[in-house]
Structures are given as C-alpha cells and as structure tokens.
Amino acid sequence: MDALTDYDIPTLADRLRQWGFKPSHAQRLLGSFYRYVGRIDFDRLLIPRALRTRLEAEIPYRQSRVIARTEAGDGTTKLLIELDDGGTVESVFMPGYRADRAAGCISSQIGCAMGCDFCATAQAGLVRNLTAGEIAEQFLHLKALAIQQGRRLQTIVFMGMGEPMLNLDNVIGGIRRIADPLLGAVGWRNTNVSTVGIVPAIHRFIDARLNVNLTVSLHAPDDETRAKIIPTARRYRIADIIDAAKRFLAESKLFPNIAYCLLDGINDSDAHARHLADLMEGFRAHVNVIPYNHIGPGVSGTIYRPSPPERIARFLQILHDHKVVAHGRDSRGTDAGAACGQLRAACL
Numbered sequence: 001m002d003a004l005t006d007y008d009i010p011t012l013a014d015r016l017r018q019w020g021f022k023p024s025h026a027q028r029l030l031g032s033f034y035r036y037v038g039r040i041d042f043d044r045l046l047i048p049r050a051l052r053t054r055l056e057a058e059i060p061y062r063q064s065r066v067i068a069r070t071e072a073g074d075g076t077t078k079l080l081i082e083l084d085d086g087g088t089v090e091s092v093f094m095p096g097y098r099a100d101r102a103a104g105c106i107s108s109q110i111g112c113a114m115g116c117d118f119c120a121t122a123q124a125g126l127v128r129n130l131t132a133g134e135i136a137e138q139f140l141h142l143k144a145l146a147i148q149q150g151r152r153l154q155t156i157v158f159m160g161m162g163e164p165m166l167n168l169d170n171v172i173g174g175i176r177r178i179a180d181p182l183l184g185a186v187g188w189r190n191t192n193v194s195t196v197g198i199v200p201a202i203h204r205f206i207d208a209r210l211n212v213n214l215t216v217s218l219h220a221p222d223d224e225t226r227a228k229i230i231p232t233a234r235r236y237r238i239a240d241i242i243d244a245a246k247r248f249l250a251e252s253k254l255f256p257n258i259a260y261c262l263l264d265g266i267n268d269s270d271a272h273a274r275h276l277a278d279l280m281e282g283f284r285a286h287v288n289v290i291p292y293n294h295i296g297p298g299v300s301g302t303i304y305r306p307s308p309p310e311r312i313a314r315f316l317q318i319l320h321d322h323k324v325v326a327h328g329r330d331s332r333g334t335d336a337g338a339a340c341g342q343l344r345a346a347c348l
Helices: 009-019 025-035 049-058 120-124 132-148 164-179 199-207 223-229 231-235 238-252 270-280 309-321
Strands: 064-071 077-083 088-095 101-105 109-111 126-129 152-158 191-195 213-217 257-262 286-291 326-328
Touching (some): 009 049, 152 164, 270 309, 286 309
Parallel strands (some): 191 213, 257 286, 286 326
Antiparallel strands (some): 109 126
C-alpha cells in the first residue's frame, strides 16, 4: 500500500479527485504533513471530516521506522531505518557548527553496485533502488531529530548509500518533496547530489533543471588510477565526466564540487596533485579533499590507509599553487561508522 510520502501534489490531487473531493486540498495536506514532520494539523486546514476519515483509512502516513541510532562523540548520528519490506537503509544527521543548524545525509539505494574499493557500502552489492517516498522519509526522520535538538535541518546531501544517478527518477522525486518550498522547504540550493560519474545520467540531471548542487566523486586524476579503486569507472572516461560537470556549471551557474578521497600511496602523490590541477585549469569548480575513513579490507581485499596529515597538506598546497579552489574536509562521525565511505560498516 502506498504511503503519503509516495505522493506528490499532482498525484495526491488526482487521488482526491477520484474520491470526489477538491484536488486543491492536496497542496495544503502535503504542506502540513511535511511542515509538522509526518502529521497533519487538520484543525488548521479546515479539511472536510469525510476526507480526513478516508485519508486516514486508506493512505498510511509512513512506511519506515528508525530501529537503531548510533551517536558519535562529535554529535553525528547514524540512523538505521527499516522499510516496509523489511529492508534497511542508513541516514546521517550532522549537527552544524552553529548551534541552531544541522545537515542530513540521505541514501538513494539499499547497497550499491559501483564497487568502490574503499567504501563499505560496496561490499554487499546492490539490493534495490529506494522509492521517492522512502527517500523523503529519511528526510522526515532527520528533521525530527533536528527538532529534538532545537536545530533546523538546513542542508541535505545525497551522499549516503547508493549511486543517486542510477536511481535518478526517484532521486528527483525525493528532491522535489524535500526541497520544494510548498513541502519539505529545505530549498533547492541547499540540496546536493553526489555521483561517481555516470555521464548520461549527469546530463539527464542537468536537463531536469532542478537548481540543486552537484558533487562529482573523482578520487583520481587519471583513468588508470581511478579504475583500480572504482572498477565500474572504466565505463566513463574522466575527460567525459569533467565535460559533463562543465556543462552543469555552464547551464546552472552553480559551481560543481569535485570530491577526492586521499588514499596513502594510491592517489596522493605530487604528480597526482599536479594532474588534478591540470584538470581544473579554467574550470570553476571546488575541490574537496577528503581523508580516507577506515573500513577494513575493501571488495578486492586491499586494506587502505589514510594519507598522513603532511601529505594531505602538501597535496592541498600544490592545488593552491595552481590556483585551484580546494580545501580539506574534516571527518565526522567516524566512531559511529557514519563518516564518508563507512555506511553499512556498522549497525547491521
């Protein structure tokens, strides 16, 4: 049975029309539902009692529940969410540096098919795509936690389990529920979608004109190195991925983010940094240099190590010397298995 999160305004309007009620009630019902984090304030809406009765009888509000919470020392909290079919997915709540703000990291799939060797999610493979409603419910669980802490969930990133571009239709549906001012109201530009570089889907994402941000998880400046740590990367050349990111910049006017996880002795040499700088020449993008977070052996059995702090500093300095906008990202939630690359490493 579909839950209320499975509906957007047009589809709920159609259902109300079928029931013999005014379709204009749909926007007010869903607006209240997202504003009050999964409940509807019928008294304020002045909705006909017959509609309320039928809605509550035929459309459940939720199809998921939080079954485990793991909180790190820095306040980052990983939620294990059970879905209607018994599958589970993980989302991450990150307190902001300001006391009244927070960010949420959302998953797009149960598992992942991309096989990134330094990511724990890859080890179990792909189970299935999440629906747009299941994506939206992660947002509701995170928003509820933010409210408990007196915070506002200001930013949502699609950087959890799965490759968003391989579930693009449902990701777009989820974004519309989360970001639309009439619904979740996070805001389009406060939403960020990450991809390892599925080139045709990036172009479809651009064509959707969502006005949300894009992060490309590059992790290597050359195809040979990249193929060693992201086996599925062989399908798309770095040159084509960068070209797609440049088109995103040209058409959205939003600066793409280039994520680069540093692995000791793998992709962190001076030569790698210079090669990356060459890729960025004339390209107004922002490079996020990310420390590797331990997950144990990768899919290949390789045990990776994070680059030492002095190597990270040297890598960044080379980028800065070449006028690349870049900064190092701090790891958050590592002791809860909630940092980048660690989802599915715990809470199983």
